[in-house]
Amino acid sequence: MSFFSSFPNNGYPSFPARGGPFTGASSSSGGSGSGQAMQTATQFDVFEWHPAYQSCQRYFLDHAQHESTVQAVAALINICLPFQWTANPVMNATGPVPHQAGPAAYNLPWPRHGAVPNARGQPPPVWVSLVPYIRRLVITGFDKEGVMHGFFGDDWRKGVGPVHECERRNYLFAAKSVGWAKVKYQYDMSPHESVPFLKPLQDVQLAEIEGAEKTWSQWLAMEDWMVGPRAPDADDQDRTRRRES
Incomplete structure (x- = not known):
């Protein structure tokens, strides 16, 4: 029995949806839904898409990264969540935690080019790219509907669906262009966040x-x-x- 068979829902962990349990289908969004819109520029409205993407960013930073299920998947696929970053960890969508004192204090300064306070004195939401997480989920076969929903929230299809489709296609292109070792090298992020395994694209x-x-x-x-x-x-x-x- 493989390690993945220990997970429910066809080998992948299930994630609770906001407001109740999630019972989505096991197929991914590749080739369907909002993702297809990015194929044709005339069908893709970047101004309509961007608020949904921001919603996914906020959900990922404020909720998902603090869930034990998301942390378990991130550990398995060997990618740090923003709150786990050694330098300038991001705890939520408002930015790094403030300077504190004490044994568990966060003593790193704010980023040099960090958020600039607005007219009300509050910093705008920080920007954290979701692409590295989408890429890692795709190449490890974890870009299932339930996992995508658990990472990016209710708006995931509209917000990260187009990016998800592009990264699935990029993975196909990488596999066609070079061998396994070079594909893995292209997806390794650092010595500490290397790709632990690659799986063929799922649910194609x-x-x-x-x-x-x-x-x-x-x-x-x-x-x-x-x-x-x-x-x-x-x-x-x-x-x-x-x-x-």
Whole structure:
């Protein structure tokens, strides 16, 4: 029996939703929902997306990183949560904890380029990128719906769904470009946060593969400077994709 079989819900931990238990399906959002919107620029409204992404950031900083379930997954996939950072840990969306005294005090200064107080004297919310966490969940096979919801909250599909789809496609591209060792090297973050294991992309749908193939063909055309007036038509791209597959 593998280690993952000790987790419920098809080998992955379940996470409670805000306001009640979460009982979502086990499939990921790859190739569906809000993630598809980023494929076509005309369908993706960055001003509509950004508040949802900020909501995911706040949920991750204020709630998720302090949950034991999220901490367990982060430990397994070997990535530090913001409150665990050695330098300038981020406890919540308002920023680092203030300077204190005592045996358990946080004695590091605020970041040099940290939050600047607003007119009311309160610092604006800090900015913490969610991309490293999405990437690590994708490559370790933990980008299940329940896990994504547990990390990023109710707005995860709209807020981080587009990023999630892009990172799933990037993982496909990395696997096609280089071997296992180089793929792992690209995803290692530091000696202390190296990737403990890689899993093939999970819950892949045919539409997701076909979308990645189309984008890969466009990249091959870019390598040959076949862009702008030299860009191949769709039929040429299909032939190139079949030749390279």
